[in-house]
Amino acid sequence: MRLSDIVGASGLVSWAEAGFLSAMVAVGLITVYTFARRNLDRFEQARFMPLVDDDPIVKKEDRDEHA
Amino acid sequence: MNVQMESFVYDDKVVRKFVLATVVWGIVGMLAGLLAALQLADPLFNFEIPWITFGRLRPLHTNAVIFAFAGNAIFAGVYYSLQRLLKTRMWSDLLSNINFWGWQLIIVAAAITLPLGITQSREYAELEWPIDIAITLIWVVFALNVFMTLKIRRERHLYVAIWFYLATIITIAILHIFNNLWVPATWTDSYSIYAGVQDAFMQWWYGHNAVGFLLTTPFLGLMYYYMPKAANRPVFSYKLSILHFWTLIFIYIWAGPHHLHYTALPEWASTLGMLFSVMLWMPSWGGMLNGLLTLRGAWHKVAEDPILKFFVVAVTFYGMSTFEGPLLSIKKVNYLSHYTDWTIAHVHAGALGWVGFLVFGMLYWLAPRIFQAELWSKKLSEVHFWVGTIGILLYIVPIYAAGLTQGLMWLTFDDAGRLAYPDFVETTQKLMPMYWARVVGGGLYITGTLMCAWNLLMTWKRRPATYEQTVHQAPALAPNVRPTVESPSDLEASGAHVANVAYRLEYFMKARWHARWEALPFFFSLMVALAVISASLFEIIPTFLIKSNVPTISSVTPYTPLELAGREIYISEGCYNCHSQMVRPIRAETERYGEYSKPGEFVYDHPFQWGSRRIGPDLHRVGGKYPDLWHLRHMKDPESITPHSIMPPFPWLLTEDLEYEKIPKFMLAMKRLGVPYDQGELDRAIDYARAQAKGIADGLVEQGETSGLENKKIVALIAYLQRLGTDIKKEPAAGTPAAVSH
The missing domain is CATH 1.10.760.10 (Cytochrome c-like domain)
Structure with a gap:
């Protein structure tokens, strides 16, 4: 028996349906995880991550003053 | 407890190089596009020169803007933000440099071979097999540098932008390898191992997802980093960004077959592609709203700040394009739009509006920081914004009109039931005014890009004699301790009468699996790869293994x-x-x-x-x-x-x-x-x-x-x-x- 026989016997519709359902289940699980209350604090902290690493912009005048 | 602080300096030199390459190649790629637009308005602009004839120039244009302009911008944005989000310098300066010079060599090789007609003819993957191998090697260098940087990071949580970067690295590798399986005939010729229907399927699995994972996910990562920076506000909803990420990863990869509606591709595959394309509305608009709502309470800044203007228009075009994409994937719409300029207008709304404007916003934000000097002219960047925006509109509106005109003229029958426009060239003639309008729109967009280049050049000229190396400090990363789960269970302690399975379920849920995975980049990347590969296999396996997909015809013989x-x-x-x-x-x-x-x-x-x-x-x-x-x-x-x-x-x-x-x-x-x-x-x-x-x-x-x-x-x-x-x-x-x- 070849792999193509197994795939062929399973039919096209079942592949499409199984794929669709698996994607839906995955999306459902992600949604539950995302909105789980226990993650709220961690996510709230993570929101600010880009804002805590700022490099200063050096103005030309400031640099000249320090030179 | 005393926390040992570690000192480190970021590598911005590589960022400066990638910024320069972004601007230079952007101009080259856009000029190639402008010349291609002129050639469609009047074939005289082919000048009877083989190397710049439309058929050879168009791949040069697409490759230059995708891999040279957008590609270098991705590297610039990632190298800058990744170091800061992980509180560490890149793992290897050598690998960063190999990444930079290797990528530029690939671009030069493309700029030489494509005009010479050396091509595999697979859209957005035209480059011949030796260059394909070079791309693979350089991508591995980039990936290795990123993963090793993750390993030496000083920040436990991986910010969502990094998730998008990882998805890009992994998925592009998968797409590139499986779309570029060939048998070489000579040093400059090779044949895809796939044929006909299966080749078309693989090409558009790649083509669609190259848009998804080279022009969408990395730029979403950049949006989630640079937009909050520019607005000085945190992202509107981190939850929405996570939902955005995972739903996009799970859904995008399925949608490729919508490029092949009504073709010889089996109908089940094209229907599946349509279905998932329509579902893409959900994550895409979630991301767009998250971007725009990040400016909640800061909209007054948009009026004064050209960087925010670029970002707002970019995200708006992201929303428009991701609304239109699913619309075009619906079979009845595709019936009209396919093969027409409607697709070209759609692509350019995304490319010029979303990708281009996000890059320009990022460049203007980066310039003062990496050149350590104030932007030379805020006024000029403001003018760039308006010239570019008008340019986009002047490009896409006539081309939408051209697409609809073409589609309708091709499909129209007269009262006697005959084709109303049987002569193809009749439909072409009707498009000429719209093609000339596109030249004007494209010209304006390039004018804006030249303004950006000038502004950045003048900013660079104001740089200090030697760049200051700001020393940052952060504690070393503590070990990734598995969260403890209280025992006995809360349920048990409360005296609730529940079955044993409930205790176990509670224990499982408290283990906070995803929180641990987020801190384990290699495992996280594996999950992304599994999502992408398993979704792909649902379509690839039946396409390749069910013989009834491609009924053979006995009179079909090989070419002489x-x-x-x-x-x-x-x-x-x-x-x-x-x-x-x-x-x-x-x-x-x-x-x-x-x-x-x-x-x-x-x-x-x-x-x-x-x-x-x-x-x-x-x-x-x-x-x-x-x-x-x-x-x-x-x-x-x-x-x-x-x-x-x-x-x-x-x-x-x-x-x-x-x-x-x-x-x-x-x-x-x-x-x-x-x-x-x-x-x-x-x-x-x-x-x-x-x-x-x-x-x-x-x-x-x-x-x-x-x-x-x-x-x-x-x-x-x-x-x-x-x-x-x-x-x-x-x-x-x-x-x-x-x-x-x-």
Whole structure:
């Protein structure tokens, strides 16, 4: 028996349906995880991550003053 | 407890290099696009120069803007943000430099080979096999540097932008490898291991997801980093960004087959592609709203800040494009839009609006920081914004109109039930004013890009004599301790009467699996890879393994040696950029072109040549439609045969010699792919080819053409064109050697 026989016997519709359902289940699980209350604090902290690493912009005048 | 602080300095030198490359290649790629737009408005702009003829220039334009402009911008943005989000310098400066110089060499190689007609003809993956290998190596260098930087990071949580970067790295690697499986024939020629329907499927699995994972996910990552920075506000909803990420990863990869509606691709695959494309509305709009709502309470800043203006328009175009994409994937809409300029307008709304403006916003934000000097002119960046925005509108609005005009004219019947516009060139003529408007719009957009380049150059000139190296400090990363789970269970302690399974479920949920995975980048990446691969396999396995997908046709035989050589010329000249080879089972198409295309007709087509546009008519049934002399004169001077044609002339095909000695190599590569050429055919390939060429050339002499054409490229191309779509019209000749039966 070849792999193509197994795939062929399973039919096209079942592949499409199984794929669709698996994607839906995955999306459902992600949604539950995302909105789980226990993650709220961690996510709230993570929101600010880009804002805590700022490099200063050096103005030309400031640099000249320090030179 | 004393926390040991570690000191470190970021590597901004590599960021500066990638910024420079972004601007330089952006200008080159956009100028190539402008010239291509001029060529469509008036073929005179082809200047009869082979290297810049539309068929060769268009791939140069797309590759330059995608891989050189957007690619370098991604590297610049990632190298800057990744170091800061992980509180560490890149793992290896050497790898960063190899990444930079290697990528630039690849771009230079593309800029040389594509104008020379060295191409695999797979859209957005045209580069030949040695360059494909170079891309793989450089991508591995980039990935290694990123993963090792993750390993030495000083920040436990991976911010969502990094998730998008990781998804890009992994998925692009998968797409690039599986779309570029080929058998080389020579150093500059190779054949895809897939043929016909399966090749088309793989190409658009790649093509669609290249848009998704090179022009969407990395830029979403950049949006989630640079937009909060520019607005000085945190992202609106981190939860929404996580939902955005995972739903995009799970859904995007399925949508590729929507590029092949009504073609010879099995209908189940195209329906599945449509379904998932429509579902993409959900994550895409979630991301767009998250971006725009990040500015909640900061909208007053947008009026004053050109950087925020660029970001707002970019995200708005992201929303528009991701609304329109699913719309175009609906079969009935695609029925009208496919092969028309509607797709071009859609692509450019995304490319110019979303990608381009996000890059410009990022560059203006980065410039003062990486050059350590104030932006030279905020006013000029403001002017750039308005010129660019008007340019986008002047580009896309006429091209949307052109797409609708084309689609409707192709499909319209008169009262007598005949095609209202049977002459293809009639539809082309109608588009000319819109094509000229596009030239103006594109010109304005490039003008804006030049302003950006000037502004950045002048900012760079204000840089200090030596860049200051800011020393940052952060504690070393603590070990990733597995969260403890209280025992006995809360449920048990509360005295609730529940089954044992509930205790176990509670224990499982408290383990906070995803929180741990987020801190384990390698495991997280594995999850992303699994999501992408498993989704792909749901479509790939049945497409490749169910034989009924491609019913064979006994009269379909391999190309003759001369036809194969002609096919190489067709590919090399980039004919697929303007002509499809796929008659859809739609009455307007069968009336215009003939019998609709069957999957079994393409089993020897390595690579497939279905194309994605009809700047000129479909060619699948062109075989036998016109005499050889018509083809010769048409290639020499299209307008003399078809007045008002915008096809460029190809006079060099009548003077350049056909390389007969390469034909056995082409056939051998095909044989390795399973095309049934026997050894005798391979041994006598050149003789067969010369005999067929002589027959065509003698016929041309009889009709008044000069002699000596049997050694020229034109006879091979004529042989190929005359073969197209003719197999189903003939009876299979039993016992005839496959390759010489014509």
